[in-house]
Amino acid sequence: MKAPALGFRRLARDGAARRGRVTTAHGSFETPAFMPVGTAGTVKGLTPEQVAATGAEIILGNTYHLMLRPGAERVARLGGLHRFMNWPGPILTDSGGFQVMSLAELRKITDEGATFKSHIDGSRHELTPERAVEIQRLLGSDITMVLDECTPFPVEREDAEKSMELSMRWANRCKDAFEARPGYGLFGIVQGSVFEDLREKSAAALAGIGFDGYAVGGLAVGEGQATMLRVLDATVPALPEDRPRYLMGVGKPDDIVAAVRRGIDMFDCVLPTRSGRTGQAFTRRAVLNLRNARHQDDPRPLDPDCACPTCRDYSRAYLHYLFKAGEMLGPILLTLHNLSYYQELMAALRKPIEDGELDDFAAAFKKQQAEGDLPAL
Amino acid sequence: MKAPALGFRRLARDGAARRGRVTTAHGSFETPAFMPVGTAGTVKGLTPEQVAATGAEIILGNTYHLMLRPGAERVARLGGLHRFMNWPGPILTDSGGFQVMSLAELRKITDEGATFKSHIDGSRHELTPERAVEIQRLLGSDITMVLDECTPFPVEREDAEKSMELSMRWANRCKDAFEARPGYGLFGIVQGSVFEDLREKSAAALAGIGFDGYAVGGLAVGEGQATMLRVLDATVPALPEDRPRYLMGVGKPDDIVAAVRRGIDMFDCVLPTRSGRTGQAFTRRAVLNLRNARHQDDPRPLDPDCACPTCRDYSRAYLHYLFKAGEMLGPILLTLHNLSYYQELMAALRKPIEDGELDDFAAAFKKQQAEGDLPAL
Numbered sequence: 161m162k163a164p165a166l167g168f169r170r171l172a173r174d175g176a177a178r179r180g181r182v183t184t185a186h187g188s189f190e191t192p193a194f195m196p197v198g199t200a201g202t203v204k205g206l207t208p209e210q211v212a213a214t215g216a217e218i219i220l221g222n223t224y225h226l227m228l229r230p231g232a233e234r235v236a237r238l239g240g241l242h243r244f245m246n247w248p249g250p251i252l253t254d255s256g257g258f259q260v261m262s263l264a265e266l267r268k269i270t271d272e273g274a275t276f277k278s279h280i281d282g283s284r285h286e287l288t289p290e291r292a293v294e295i296q297r298l299l300g301s302d303i304t305m306v307l308d309e310c311t312p313f314p315v316e317r318e319d320a321e322k323s324m325e326l327s328m329r330w331a332n333r334c335k336d337a338f339e340a341r342p343g344y345g346l347f348g349i350v351q352g353s354v355f356e357d358l359r360e361k362s363a364a365a366l367a368g369i370g371f372d373g374y375a376v377g378g379l380a381v382g383e384g385q386a387t388m389l390r391v392l393d394a395t396v397p398a399l400p401e402d403r404p405r406y407l408m409g410v411g412k413p414d415d416i417v418a419a420v421r422r423g424i425d426m427f428d429c430v431l432p433t434r435s436g437r438t439g440q441a442f443t444r445r446a447v448l449n450l451r452n453a454r455h456q457d458d459p460r461p462l463d464p465d466c467a468c469p470t471c472r473d474y475s476r477a478y479l480h481y482l483f484k485a486g487e488m489l490g491p492i493l494l495t496l497h498n499l500s501y502y503q504e505l506m507a508a509l510r511k512p513i514e515d516g517e518l519d520d521f522a523a524a525f526k527k528q529q530a531e532g533d534l535p536a537l
Numbered sequence: 538m539k540a541p542a543l544g545f546r547r548l549a550r551d552g553a554a555r556r557g558r559v560t561t562a563h564g565s566f567e568t569p570a571f572m573p574v575g576t577a578g579t580v581k582g583l584t585p586e587q588v589a590a591t592g593a594e595i596i597l598g599n600t601y602h603l604m605l606r607p608g609a610e611r612v613a614r615l616g617g618l619h620r621f622m623n624w625p626g627p628i629l630t631d632s633g634g635f636q637v638m639s640l641a642e643l644r645k646i647t648d649e650g651a652t653f654k655s656h657i658d659g660s661r662h663e664l665t666p667e668r669a670v671e672i673q674r675l676l677g678s679d680i681t682m683v684l685d686e687c688t689p690f691p692v693e694r695e696d697a698e699k700s701m702e703l704s705m706r707w708a709n710r711c712k713d714a715f716e717a718r719p720g721y722g723l724f725g726i727v728q729g730s731v732f733e734d735l736r737e738k739s740a741a742a743l744a745g746i747g748f749d750g751y752a753v754g755g756l757a758v759g760e761g762q763a764t765m766l767r768v769l770d771a772t773v774p775a776l777p778e779d780r781p782r783y784l785m786g787v788g789k790p791d792d793i794v795a796a797v798r799r800g801i802d803m804f805d806c807v808l809p810t811r812s813g814r815t816g817q818a819f820t821r822r823a824v825l826n827l828r829n830a831r832h833q834d835d836p837r838p839l840d841p842d843c844a845c846p847t848c849r850d851y852s853r854a855y856l857h858y859l860f861k862a863g864e865m866l867g868p869i870l871l872t873l874h875n876l877s878y879y880q881e882l883m884a885a886l887r888k889p890i891e892d893g894e895l896d897d898f899a900a901a902f903k904k905q906q907a908e909g910d911l912p913a914l
Binding site: 487489 | 833
């Protein structure tokens with residue numbers, strides 16, 4: 161196997177948890193890392209400068225959305241996704257498998273690939289493993305994800321096995337289609353639903369093909385945290401030690417802490433951005449609903465210990481008011497805060513791994529969350 | 538008459554045009570000045586830092602909106618509007634007269650004041666000259682506007698005269714109710730529709746009462762630019778030379794150039810912000826509709842000579858895409874650009890007044906606008 165196109169240095173470990181650094185064509189990022197979701201070529205509501213100011217070093221884009229609009233060839237003509245959206249740092253693009261599967265009646269899967277109708281205008285499209293890789297090359301993604309069939313949940317074991325095997329054949333074709341270049345990498349995706357032996361088999365199959373990183377897909381789909389962690393316990397040990405591991409679509413802050421302890425290096429989730437737009441704020445102590453009338457006269461920040469601009473400059477009363485009035489600045493300020501909170505959490509996780517104190521951190525984290533919100537004024 | 542509470546220095550003049558500086562309790566601003574509209578305690582879509590970065594030194598808030606939600610007393614308890622919305626600079630608040638008048642069926646005007654039903658929840662409210670001044674004191678406005686009856690357009694002369702006279706009685710009561718403090722000022726508002734003699738009479742009445750500044754209200758309501766300028770020609774000479782003059786709700790860039798030449802110092806208008814949210818961009822050469830498909834492959838900025846972040850970092854193609862996709866960043870980036878354009882225009886107007894070259898500037902401005910958009914690629 162030739163040298164990996166994507167750099168990954170493991171700087172420290174504590175139990176199964178790892179502290180590392182991934183180097184791409186557009187710079188490096190520290191792990192464990194949280195990637196804000198910029199599905200459609202923008203992290204909703206924020207400028208890239210604001211996203212970077214939260215501490216984010218890598219963001220996520222989506223093949224499915226960008227292939228339909230504005231189109232991968234158009235993005236390529238305009239200089240690639242980094243330039244198009246003005247994000248100079250690393251970008252990982254999801255392959256679109258998850259989105260295509262969720263189209264339900266609008267798609268058809270064969271061994272060759274997926275055909276589907278656009279949710280925007282009903283036009284017909286095809287997504288094969290080869291095309292998914294090509295689109296991500298046109299976008300200029302630093303990290304390309306293989307096309308996979310995202311197995312529905314719940315699912316019978318037999319169907320999960322067939323689906324996983326299809327994903328492994330597609331992974332193989334993606335590897336063949338991917339042109340290795342320094343600083344650009346291709347990640348495989350483990351499937352197999354909640355069946356440990358299928359997950360192990362999938363992980364082994366991907367390791368046999370050889371990828372620049374390994375993702376765990378098909379989780380956070382309703383199986384619950386206990387089941388998710390059980391699957392991780394079976395999957396992660398079967399993945400190569402020397403490559404980054406990415407748990408797709410996860411998750412809540414305590415999901416992330418638990419998954420880092422099991423050896424996951426990378427995360428993405430819509431929770432901080434989507435919740436921010438609907439008035440939910442993550443803090444060290446609690447999740448607050450800013451639409452609640454109890455905040456209307458509260459001069460305190462969301463979290464007095466948070467260093468983000470929202471907590472520095474605005475009261476809960478003002479944030480409550482913005483949501484009641486339907487002002488754009490409400491979603492903007494809460495998205496800023498939530499992404500800052502997630503990035504602060506990742507930074508807070510890195511240090512104890514270096515110091516061998518991750519168990520203590522996890523215990524303190526759990527205790528603080530159990531305390532609930534600040535006492536009433 | 539005692540010394541004015543609001544500082545105003547005339548630094549230069551060119552014909553009727555003036556170059557000045559207004560000093561308030563929250564800092565000074567250069568004139569001619571454009572005030573971005575922050576009706577409901579936020580300039581829609583932008584953080585205050587972004588608003589300040591466009592070059593804006595003073596913003597506008599609205600009594601009517603803020604009295605209904607979140608309530609003037611609540612804002613006062615939370616430390617005043619500057620702190621509430623995190624804008625440390627000068628704030629001018631409109632009195633709410635214009636908004637109340639536009640409620641049509643929902644309001645009743647008597648000599649005492651206006652009673653109306655909230656557009657939010659139908660609750661009943663009263664706005665008298667005294668209450669309008671009190672609300673603006675609770676908000677902490679640097680510049681308080683008198684309550685006026687905004688005369689509808691078109692209107693019979695007799696009705697315009699009655700309406701203007703009512704506004705003058707209210708202006709008198711506002712002056713009595715306003716507590717003079719250093720750095721805080723009260724502006725009178727000239728009414729009289731399109732009738733020059735009524736405008737002159739109104740201006741003389743206000744000058745007799747004595748205000749810290751003088752606004753021209755009831756224009757930009759459909760009378761057209763020629764009529765508006767004719768009214769200004771009759772009104773401005775009747776206003777005191779040593780106090781700032783504010784043309785309310787105006788306007789398009791060429792309205793502003795024409796009004797500055799007639800001696801107006803301050804402006805506000807929703808055009809740059811509202812148009813920005815719907816996809817219109819003001820440039821030196823043309824107004825562009827970013828929703829138009831001709832922009833979809835255009836790698837050029839809105840205006841290659843504009844120094845704003847939107848023109849520095851984004852293509853027309855990306856902006857077009859954001860509006861087609863309904864992404865929040867589209868309105869944000871266009872609002873940023875449009876406010877920057879307006880502030881650049883004001884800065885560009887100040888220099889030739891100092892140099893006695895305003896006529897040349899106005900001619901060059903007109904010529905550039907006539908050229909239209911950049912040539913097609």
